[in-house]
Amino acid sequence: MNLFADALNWILDPANYVGPGGIPVRLVEHLGFTVVAVSLAALIAVPFGFLIGHTGRGRGLAVATSGGLRAIPTLGLLTLVALWVGIGLGAPYVALTILAIPPILAGAYTGFEAIDRTVIDSARSVGMSEAQIMRTVEVPLGLPLLIAGIRSATLQVVATATLAAYVADFGLGRFLFAGLKTRDYAEMLGGSILVILLAVLLEGIFTGVQRLVVPKGVAAARPSVDRGRSARPASGMDPAITKGTH
Amino acid sequence: MIEFRSVSKQFPDGTLAVDDFSLTLPSHQTTVLVGSSGSGKTTLLRMINRMVDPSSGTIEIDGADIAALEPVQLRRSIGYVMQNSGLLPHRTVIDNVATVPLLRGVPRRKARTEALSLLDTVGLDRSLAARYPNQLSGGQQQRVGVARGLAVNPNILLMDEPFGAVDPIVRAELQQELIRLQSELGKTVVFVTHDIEEAFLLGDQVVILRDGGRIAQVGSPSDILAKPADDFVASFVGADRGKRALHVERRGGSDILVDTDGRLAGVLVAPSAADATPDHRAPR
Numbered sequence: 001m002n003l004f005a006d007a008l009n010w011i012l013d014p015a016n017y018v019g020p021g022g023i024p025v026r027l028v029e030h031l032g033f034t035v036v037a038v039s040l041a042a043l044i045a046v047p048f049g050f051l052i053g054h055t056g057r058g059r060g061l062a063v064a065t066s067g068g069l070r071a072i073p074t075l076g077l078l079t080l081v082a083l084w085v086g087i088g089l090g091a092p093y094v095a096l097t098i099l100a101i102p103p104i105l106a107g108a109y110t111g112f113e114a115i116d117r118t119v120i121d122s123a124r125s126v127g128m129s130e131a132q133i134m135r136t137v138e139v140p141l142g143l144p145l146l147i148a149g150i151r152s153a154t155l156q157v158v159a160t161a162t163l164a165a166y167v168a169d170f171g172l173g174r175f176l177f178a179g180l181k182t183r184d185y186a187e188m189l190g191g192s193i194l195v196i197l198l199a200v201l202l203e204g205i206f207t208g209v210q211r212l213v214v215p216k217g218v219a220a221a222r223p224s225v226d227r228g229r230s231a232r233p234a235s236g237m238d239p240a241i242t243k244g245t246h
Numbered sequence: 247m248i249e250f251r252s253v254s255k256q257f258p259d260g261t262l263a264v265d266d267f268s269l270t271l272p273s274h275q276t277t278v279l280v281g282s283s284g285s286g287k288t289t290l291l292r293m294i295n296r297m298v299d300p301s302s303g304t305i306e307i308d309g310a311d312i313a314a315l316e317p318v319q320l321r322r323s324i325g326y327v328m329q330n331s332g333l334l335p336h337r338t339v340i341d342n343v344a345t346v347p348l349l350r351g352v353p354r355r356k357a358r359t360e361a362l363s364l365l366d367t368v369g370l371d372r373s374l375a376a377r378y379p380n381q382l383s384g385g386q387q388q389r390v391g392v393a394r395g396l397a398v399n400p401n402i403l404l405m406d407e408p409f410g411a412v413d414p415i416v417r418a419e420l421q422q423e424l425i426r427l428q429s430e431l432g433k434t435v436v437f438v439t440h441d442i443e444e445a446f447l448l449g450d451q452v453v454i455l456r457d458g459g460r461i462a463q464v465g466s467p468s469d470i471l472a473k474p475a476d477d478f479v480a481s482f483v484g485a486d487r488g489k490r491a492l493h494v495e496r497r498g499g500s501d502i503l504v505d506t507d508g509r510l511a512g513v514l515v516a517p518s519a520a521d522a523t524p525d526h527r528a529p530r
């Protein structure tokens with residue numbers, strides 16, 4: 001408890017809010033890093049996920065690849081890439097983008113797959129082109145699950161981004177590594193608490209966004225949701241991804 | 247006019263869904279394809295708008311081979327009503343009806359105005375326009391489906407068991423509505439059902455199918471009822487069970503129609519009263 005109080009004191013100490021190594025700078029670095037890594041991952045994963053979801057092809061490959069990517073220990077990957085590209089932010093960006101790809105990919109294609117086939121069939125049979133089906137039917141109806149995937153990716157990245165400080169003078173992880181070195185456990189715990197607060201904040205934002213992106217008229221129309229409106233995850237999905245899509 | 251010439255369809259898994267099917271579907275008339283489940287009705291219907299391409303044979307619409315037409319364009323010119331309405335759940339009723347006109351580049355305002363008047367056509371209240379499909383009853387959804395099918399003012403309207411999912415009372419209502427619409431619009435309607443009553447009620451031409459889309463008999467409802475081609479047809483239309491062969495018995499002061507099993511089929515009424523009733527065939 002004493003340590004916890006010390007950590008709070010550390011967080012509240014105005015001295016820790018100034019200079020290039022202060023809490024505000026580290027927070028912004030951390031958040032910015034998370035946003036960039038998740039965006040990069042989305043840029044890669046979303047088109048592939050949409051394509052897999054639309055064509056129904058390549059799913060096995062995606063699952064295998066995602067599984068493989070998930071199995072890579074991030075710290076090991078980070079070290080490996082750092083040895084290759086050198087000290088700095090390059091390695092953490094690579095490692096954490098790779099970390100963020102599987103949940104986003106899964107969110108993108110399961111979002112499409114969860115759509116009632118008769119809806120897509122009817123869109124096609126009234127004369128929508130494949131591009132129109134994707135744009136006006138699959139993307140809006142699949143968006144909630146995609147956002148859920150991005151949410152899951154963001155949480156993983158924001159937590160794991162502390163590792164960026166392992167190879168760069170960067171982010172909230174700095175407090176953990178610095179505290180570890182100097183045995184300043186208040187600083188370590190304070191840094192961890194800040195990471196948690198940031199994660200909670202992002203969770204809050206995503207909860208709001210997820211509500212916004214559920215298309216009107218859909219809540220009761222989705223077959224998978226229609227029956228058990230409880231938190232029954234869609235098949236093959238990480239429960240974390242489906243959570244909160246109501 | 248739609249013409250099937252020796253059309254077969256074998257699916258990649260080997261199922262021969264349609265085997266050497268030839269038929270002419272006259273313009274401005276309703277052709278009903280009727281047969282039991284798996285007889286290839288849906289497959290035949292979906293070959294007309296190229297949702298399914300035949301393995302062999304040709305289909306012509308007004309003399310043009312549809313294999314040469316671009317599927318997306320072809321589909322936009324043909325109305326299609328599906329069994330479970332197939333409405334887009336994230337679009338309002340009005341936007342669902344206006345879907346195809348908008349795809350064809352009709353200005354938004356015009357498309358919506360026309361969609362509203364189509365709601366009148368199919369007997370839906372305009373106040374439902376802003377609702378989402380899941381806020382409608384099954385019967386209302388079917389009506390929206392019909393309105394959507396009519397939205398491009400197509401010459402051809404394909405209907406795949408459109409009234410299968412609603413209760414008998416609503417179904418009867420929708421059937422009457424369709425008869426009224428068809429007398430006004432005169433589309434070339436291809437209607438799929440497994441209900442022989444519905445087939446006889448709606449069809450100018452009725453096609454009774456066996457498995458593999460093999461035609462058991464083609465003709466007007468009265469032809470088929472009067473002269474079933476074989477035992478299969480007779481059994482399908484219920485003639486063998488004596489359901490259609492009725493005789494009159496005098497009971498309690500009125501003439502009662504009774505089938506060969508002795509079950510009551512209806513009451514005999516004076517011809518003038520019968521004319522006033524739109525559906526004058528004996529109920530089951």
Ligand SMILES: Nc1ncnc2c1ncn2[C@@H]1O[C@H](COP(=O)(O)OP(=O)(O)OP(=O)(O)O)[C@@H](O)[C@H]1O
Pocket residue numbers: 257258259261262263281282283284285286287288289290440
């Ligand atoms: N995509 C497909 N792949 C393989 N077989 C199919 C496919 N679609 C239909 N079939 C098969 O073709 C046959 C005819 O199917 P179809 O859907 O045309 O029947 P139907 O007469 O419409 O039946 P129902 O009244 O049940 O709707 C069935 O044996 C069915 O299993």
Ligand SMILES: [Mg+2]
Pocket residue numbers: 287288289406
């Ligand atoms: Mg069918």
